[in-house]
Structure formats: structure tokens, C-alpha cells
Amino acid sequence: MTVVTTFRIRPARPDDAEAVVALRALVYPYLVRSEESTRRQIAVPSPGEDRAGLVAETAGEVVGWVAALRDPRSEDREFGRISQCHVNPAYRGRGIGTALLAEAAAHLRTIGVRRAGSLITPDAIGFAERRGFQASSRVMRFSARELRNPPCVPPRQDGIELCSVRDVAEAALYRAELEATGDVPEEVPSGPSSYDTWRHEIWDEPGLDRDSSTVALAGAQVVAFTLLMRDGERVWSDMTATVGDHRGRGLALMVKVAALRRAAAGGVTVAYASNAGENAPMLAVNTRLGYQPIATKAFCSTVL
Structure with missing residues (x-):
């Protein structure tokens, strides 16, 4: 029996946030972004991204999602990202994913993007390759x-003194991120986040758990930090880093332990993280902390 589904692809609206979050939880239960955060991301994208959020809708139900954006950190201004293209499993095989990808690619072309990267789950690599993507050997590892x-x-x-992000000046945290993240593994050459981008994505982000997110201070200097994004009883480890000349002292482990303990005391029941497969130091820290592997995604790219 052939099932025909009539659907349309349209720009996401802020009032789609509840449905978008529910769909994400169904397909990617290990990704954490609250309804409030998702609403803001749709309504007010990060500076320089030229982001388009797109939904697939059938009979008034949101059954698919994709985001297409310029990568503001990339040194290549013609590089962008197609992020989290996914479809409700009950509606797959009906052309919805193909249509979402096509609309995402069309948006990127209109903003001058000529090459796009995406993280693809192993079961979807064949689908992506048939639509022009090439998978690399690099993987992102997700754990819980x-x-x-x-x-x-x-x-x-x-x-060394530990304190919450709530007790730290934003300028001090931003300086630490600039100093600590220059050698984070990336699939394309990237520069640091601008202050405006960082403030939008981190400091002003409604999902930032300011009480659990933890920094290590040496005097007045932030020398290590871990940032947690929260949605209800779940948190996502958004970034953990140590300033270069303080590495090798176990500070990343220290701030992560403190943050997880604070989160647990505040009612969080599970923490999620992701790391590039070649980021051996952070993978080792997470293994030592008891994180268990739950998923992988491959770095893929396409020419538009």
C-alpha cells in the first residue's frame, strides 16, 4: 500500500517552538535545548548567521525540521551549515527530508554560501550521500x-577557587573562552567567536544554568570553566575548557565535577555531552566521570 502525505515546507515561527522541541526529543533525545531557548533562536538568530529555521508541516502538525546558516566563525565566508535535518519517524520515506534539505540548500545559496557541513547519524549517511554529501572520517561522539x-x-x-558563572563578570569569561578554545578540533579553519556572537549564544542564552555552570579562578583570572545548558531535569555540556598555561593540572575535571554536583543538587537527573572523536583529553575526562557513549554523528559536507 502506498501512503501519500501532503506536506509543506515553511519558515519556522516562534510559536512552533513547543512542537520543534517535542520533535527533537523524539528523534534526538540526547540533544538539550529548552522551549524558551528554541523560541528565541527562531525569533532572534545569532549575529552573522543569516539563519533560516524551516519546518515541514502536514495537517497542521510539525513533522520535520532543519536549520540553514552561515558559519560566522569560519574563515571561509562561503561556508555554512545545514543543522539537524530530521523527520518524525512515522512520516519518513515520503520525501519530507529531501524537501527540507533542498530548501535549506536554496537558502544558503541566496546568502552566498557555496559549501555546507552537517553532522549526520550513521543510519542517515546513505540518504545524505545520495543527495550530494560526502562523509569524512571525523565523528562527533555523544555521551550521557x-x-x-x-x-x-x-x-x-x-x-584555585571555584564559583558559579553567576558570580563572574562576563568579560572575564569571554577572555577565558578566547584563550582556551583556539585549538578546539574543527572540520574547517575557524576563528574565535566575536563578542556579539558569544554574548548572544552564551551570556544572554536563557538556557544557561548560571548556578551549575562553574569556573575556576586563579586570583581574578578565569583559568577553566564548564558551561551547562538546562532544560528541566536535563543538562547539556556546552563547553569545557582550560586556559593554555593551566592545562595538565586537572582543572577541567574539577570544574566538571563541581558543575555536575551542583546540577544534581538542583534537580537535574541526566547530563549529556558531545566531543569530537579526536579530542582525546576531553573524552578521557568524560570517561573518568562516568559518561557512557550513546550516539555518534559523522562530519559530512557538500558543494551547493
């Missing part, structure tokens, strides 16, 4: 850690 029994506190270090 239940917090019923949070990790034990590591030994404190002389001269």
Missing part, C-alpha cells in the same frame, strides 16, 4: 551520565 549518584569531589588545588 545519570546524576542519581554524582561524581566524587576531586582534591582542591592551592590557589
